[in-house]
Amino acid sequence: MSLLTDKKILLGITGSIAAYKVADWVRALRREGCRVTVVMTDAACRFISPLTMAALSGNPVHTSMFAAEAPEKIPHISLAREHDLLVIAPASAQTIARLAHGLADNLLATITLASSGPVLVCPAMNSAMFQHPATQANLAAINSYGYVVIEPDCGKMACNEEGPGRLTEWENVRQAILTAFAPQDLAGEQVLITAGPTREPFDPVRFLSNPSTGKMGYALAAAAKQRGATVTLISGPASLSAPPGVRCIQVTSALEMRTHVLACLDAATIVVKAAAVSDFRPAETADHKIKKGQSELSLQLVANPDILKELGERKESATKFPLLVGFAAESRDHLKEGARKLKEKNLDLIVINDIGGTETGFGVGTNRVTLLDRNGAQEEVPLLSKEEVAHRIWDAVARLTDNR
Numbered sequence: 001m002s003l004l005t006d007k008k009i010l011l012g013i014t015g016s017i018a019a020y021k022v023a024d025w026v027r028a029l030r031r032e033g034c035r036v037t038v039v040m041t042d043a044a045c046r047f048i049s050p051l052t053m054a055a056l057s058g059n060p061v062h063t064s065m066f067a068a069e070a071p072e073k074i075p076h077i078s079l080a081r082e083h084d085l086l087v088i089a090p091a092s093a094q095t096i097a098r099l100a101h102g103l104a105d106n107l108l109a110t111i112t113l114a115s116s117g118p119v120l121v122c123p124a125m126n127s128a129m130f131q132h133p134a135t136q137a138n139l140a141a142i143n144s145y146g147y148v149v150i151e152p153d154c155g156k157m158a159c160n161e162e163g164p165g166r167l168t169e170w171e172n173v174r175q176a177i178l179t180a181f182a183p184q185d186l187a188g189e190q191v192l193i194t195a196g197p198t199r200e201p202f203d204p205v206r207f208l209s210n211p212s213t214g215k216m217g218y219a220l221a222a223a224a225k226q227r228g229a230t231v232t233l234i235s236g237p238a239s240l241s242a243p244p245g246v247r248c249i250q251v252t253s254a255l256e257m258r259t260h261v262l263a264c265l266d267a268a269t270i271v272v273k274a275a276a277v278s279d280f281r282p283a284e285t286a287d288h289k290i291k292k293g294q295s296e297l298s299l300q301l302v303a304n305p306d307i308l309k310e311l312g313e314r315k316e317s318a319t320k321f322p323l324l325v326g327f328a329a330e331s332r333d334h335l336k337e338g339a340r341k342l343k344e345k346n347l348d349l350i351v352i353n354d355i356g357g358t359e360t361g362f363g364v365g366t367n368r369v370t371l372l373d374r375n376g377a378q379e380e381v382p383l384l385s386k387e388e389v390a391h392r393i394w395d396a397v398a399r400l401t402d403n404r
């Protein structure tokens with residue numbers, strides 16, 4: 001299951017060379033279980049064949065206001081009613097101008113005018129056309145109608161010119177689609193999330209760490225953004241890209257993470273500590289690489305500060321403090337250990353994570369967790385993608401913020 005399973009997406013393709021790129025988007029949507037129907041303008045049909053889009057979407061492609069096959073149906077009205085979300089990509093300067101002025105002179109423009117659901121518009125055109133005051137005014141107009149405009153990327157275009165105007169990447173569109181379907185229950189919240197491992201060096205080329213990849217923390221950051229929060233992510237070394245619209249601070253060691261968490265604390269209303277922080281660090285870091293040639297090497301370790309516990313202690317004496325969410329990475333006595341950490345670290349919610357299985361914990365795309373809150377409410381979240389688990393965690397947080 002995906003968060004998009006069974007969603008009905010109407011994809012409007014217009015006349016831009018970037019039309020070929022959205023062929024892949026259709027495949028991506030169908031992989032996630034969406035039902036995709038495609039509408040193409042005459043100009044779009046010159047760039048990519050309706051046959052290609054019909055084969056990829058598994059549905060007939062609509063190109064005309066006056067379809068001969070079912071004259072009793074009024075296509076622009078039935079299509080406008082039968083989808084959950086309209087995505088217009090690539091959106092040419094011409095189509096954006098049509099939408100801005102409420103024209104109804106082709107099927108796609110008419111459907112857009114007749115739609116009452118969410119509309120995403122992904123502009124793609126030459127950068128001079130994009131930057132022209134007329135296009136900018138048209139974009140401002142469609143924004144004011146509530147359409148979500150996903151900014152084009154900057155870079156080299158098919159016409160060999162450079163600048164803003166390249167069709168945005170699929171990942172940005174996917175995030176915008178998820179946002180359109182997500183509850184906006186974190187609007188106004190300032191969320192601070194830590195993710196990934198920390199590295200504790202003992203010479204310039206070696207360190208102590210753990211197998212955390214940051215997937216769970218990054219999924220939490222993306223989901224919080226989708227639900228309307230302003231999100232800051234403090235990440236240990238991870239090979240993931242920050243989700244669109246999330247401010248990301250890269251750190252390496254636990255001490256660095258602590259410094260940044262404390263610096264961001266005042267602005268936060270919710271703190272989620274998903275990072276797998278190293279509990280110990282080498283007492284000393286050698287200036288130069290430690291050479292072999294000795295049969296044994298002992299490292300002396302010292303304890304790192306427990307950042308979350310420190311926050312919990314500060315919370316005790318504070319009149320106003322962010323809601324605190326911690327994780328418990330456990331391989332046995334999960335519930336007992338989770339309940340102990342919830343209490344000892346003075347948390348509002350703990351996510352108890354089984355790091356023993358092959359489908360849960362470090363590195364994998366799925367997770368199975370137990371949520372335990374300060375009021376004793378316990379929820380077993382079954383094995384799901386980390387993206388879905390992230391939303392379940394935010395559901396639980398949203399219930400607690402309601403009672404704040």
Ligand code: CTP
Nearest residue numbers: 273274275277279305306307308326327328329
């Ligand atoms: N944590 C932290 N700073 C540390 C260690 C842990 O902020 N130095 C946070 C983690 O981000 C997590 C929670 O504390 O939210 C629990 O971490 P976990 O590794 O499960 O437990 P520990 O408190 O380290 O205890 P133990 O290793 O004994 O299980």
